[in-house]
Amino acid sequence: MGFIAPDLRSSAAQIFWEGCSRSVLLMPRCQGCQRFRWYLQVACPWCWTLEADWVPVSGDGVVFTFTVVERAFNPALADWIPFVSALIQPIESPDIRFVSRIVNCDIDDVHVGMPVSVEFCRVDDRLVMPLFRPRIAGPGDDTG
Amino acid sequence: MADVDTALARRLSGTCAVVGVAETALVKVTERDPRQLAVEAVLGALGDAGLTPRDVDGIVADDEVTPRTAPVNEVAAALGIERSFSVHGPPAGSGQPMAPMLAAMAMAAGQGSVFVSYLAVDFGRHEPGLANFSYTNEAGDAEAFEKPLGFVGTPLGYAMAATRYRYLFGLTDRQLGAVATTIRRHGSLNPAAQLRKAVSMDEYLSSPYIARPLRLPDCCLRTTGAGAFVMTGKERARDLRRRPVYMRGTGYAASTASRRHHWTQRPEFPFRVTRQAAQRAFAMAGVAPDEVQFAQIQDPYSIQVVLQLEDCGLCAPGEGASFVEDGHIAIGGRLPVNTDGGQLSHGYLLAMTHVIEAVRQLRGECGARQVVDAELGLVSGFGPGESTVLLLERG
Numbered sequence: 001m002g003f004i005a006p007d008l009r010s011s012a013a014q015i016f017w018e019g020c021s022r023s024v025l026l027m028p029r030c031q032g033c034q035r036f037r038w039y040l041q042v043a044c045p046w047c048w049t050l051e052a053d054w055v056p057v058s059g060d061g062v063v064f065t066f067t068v069v070e071r072a073f074n075p076a077l078a079d080w081i082p083f084v085s086a087l088i089q090p091i092e093s094p095d096i097r098f099v100s101r102i103v104n105c106d107i108d109d110v111h112v113g114m115p116v117s118v119e120f121c122r123v124d125d126r127l128v129m130p131l132f133r134p135r136i137a138g139p140g141d142d143t144g
Numbered sequence: 145m146a147d148v149d150t151a152l153a154r155r156l157s158g159t160c161a162v163v164g165v166a167e168t169a170l171v172k173v174t175e176r177d178p179r180q181l182a183v184e185a186v187l188g189a190l191g192d193a194g195l196t197p198r199d200v201d202g203i204v205a206d207d208e209v210t211p212r213t214a215p216v217n218e219v220a221a222a223l224g225i226e227r228s229f230s231v232h233g234p235p236a237g238s239g240q241p242m243a244p245m246l247a248a249m250a251m252a253a254g255q256g257s258v259f260v261s262y263l264a265v266d267f268g269r270h271e272p273g274l275a276n277f278s279y280t281n282e283a284g285d286a287e288a289f290e291k292p293l294g295f296v297g298t299p300l301g302y303a304m305a306a307t308r309y310r311y312l313f314g315l316t317d318r319q320l321g322a323v324a325t326t327i328r329r330h331g332s333l334n335p336a337a338q339l340r341k342a343v344s345m346d347e348y349l350s351s352p353y354i355a356r357p358l359r360l361p362d363c364c365l366r367t368t369g370a371g372a373f374v375m376t377g378k379e380r381a382r383d384l385r386r387r388p389v390y391m392r393g394t395g396y397a398a399s400t401a402s403r404r405h406h407w408t409q410r411p412e413f414p415f416r417v418t419r420q421a422a423q424r425a426f427a428m429a430g431v432a433p434d435e436v437q438f439a440q441i442q443d444p445y446s447i448q449v450v451l452q453l454e455d456c457g458l459c460a461p462g463e464g465a466s467f468v469e470d471g472h473i474a475i476g477g478r479l480p481v482n483t484d485g486g487q488l489s490h491g492y493l494l495a496m497t498h499v500i501e502a503v504r505q506l507r508g509e510c511g512a513r514q515v516v517d518a519e520l521g522l523v524s525g526f527g528p529g530e531s532t533v534l535l536l537e538r539g
Contacts (some may be wrong), residue, residue: 009284
């Protein structure tokens with residue numbers, strides 16, 4: 001299966017993808033107000049603290065919105081078509097939308113509000129992708 | 145953040161007129177340098193007004209596309225324009241509708257009397273849409289966290305906006321199709337349109353999906369070309385060649401999502417900062433949304449017309465899709481929208497063609513697509529996370 005390798009020039013990208021390689025989903029959390037910041041901007045927009053720590057999150061979330069992609073806008077994704085591209089609200093911080101794919105699920109069953117959970121998928125020797133699959137709903141899923 | 149001071153804003157209303165407009169041929173690809181296309185458009189707009197580059201005091205341009213395609217200093221140098229004022233306004237399609245207010249502010253400050261705004265694009269040489277331009281992703285978040293996970297191609301974000309809208313308010317395929325078929329029918333009436341073919345609802349419903357629910361006819365064209373318009377003060381406008389079209393009101397708003405991640409992380413989703421921009425524009429103009437007779441709404445994808453109709457107050461929240469399906473946005477309807485064919489048919493020149501078409505409608509020059517007795521029109525344009533609404537009035 002084709003894929004687009006992440007650009008690892010930023011330290012944020014290196015930390016995030018290194019976590020994925022160990023099947024750990026890391027997100028940056030503000031040292032000041034403890035809110036998650038995604039993406040990691042130069043300061044926290046709520047408390048203006050500069051520093052953030054990368055901490056593991058559960059990988060559980062809810063589908064905020066999605067689309068079934070029927071045309072590949074990059075040749076590397078041609079054998080993904082059709083696939084579900086989605087914005088996922090992590091249960092730890094519903095104001096963030098994590099970009100990923102929904103897998104292990106009939107395309108027609110994907111819906112807004114669907115509980116999902118991360119599933120790490122190795123695509124080659126160096127790269128593990130954090131994709132998402134359906135999960136049974138639990139507490140924290142009423143993020144709308 | 146305080147909101148705008150309506151009393152002060154009202155003083156600017158009507159002080160700036162658009163007195164000349166022009167665009168080059170809009171085509172998918174040309175070998176011509178976009179800077180030369182910009183020069184051609186500026187000369188055309190000045191000629192339309194009966195002016196020359198020697199009359200120009202300042203240039204107003206967007207701060208995202210123009211610096212990459214046809215930088216102001218190069219275009220001004222090529223035209224021999226000595227400037228007493230120069231400003232880059234908000235990005236992409238939020239830039240062109242902002243230009244009349246920026247020119248009005250410059251005139252109020254005594255910094256000149258003739259201003260030009262232009263835009264040149266060469267989207268035909270690139271993949272569709274801005275988000276695939278390398279320069280919009282300089283910070284690398286998209287390359288690091290979005291593209292590897294499949295978020296590639298501008299239609300995806302708009303398709304996700306449509307999915308979210310469908311979840312919140314309901315949205316049928318026929319309702320989206322009503323946007324695309326109506327605007328493309330308008331384009332078939334425009335001799336300058338890049339695409340003059342109308343699309344029937346049956347053809348729409350059998351066309352391929354790009355990113356559900358968006359089908360091929362929901363998506364804009366890829367265009368290379370340029371457009372420009374000329375602005376001056378109320379007094380001087382009366383002496384020029386064309387009937388003036390006055391800036392009655394302008395409003396701008398930006399969300400807290402930066403350009404780096406405006407699609408996926410902005411707090412309002414779908415895109416809704418147009419609502420604040422419109423409120424500010426109507427406040428400056430001192431008119432109500434139901435007085436608007438036509439609208440030119442930036443339409444890279446059909447769903448964006450539905451959202452902006454609502455956000456501009458031209459129909460009730462959540463009713464944009466049925467408003468379109470009921471035929472109100474067709475020429476001859478209650479509120480004709482994108483009478484030139486918009487970005488779906490006329491060409492993808494951000495909001496430049498929307499401003500130009502509004503001016504031509506208010507001059508009564510639009511022939512088969514003319515809105516009868518058009519006196520007040522609205523232009524809605526947006527860039528990444530930023531939005532501008534402009535109200536133009538016949539002089």
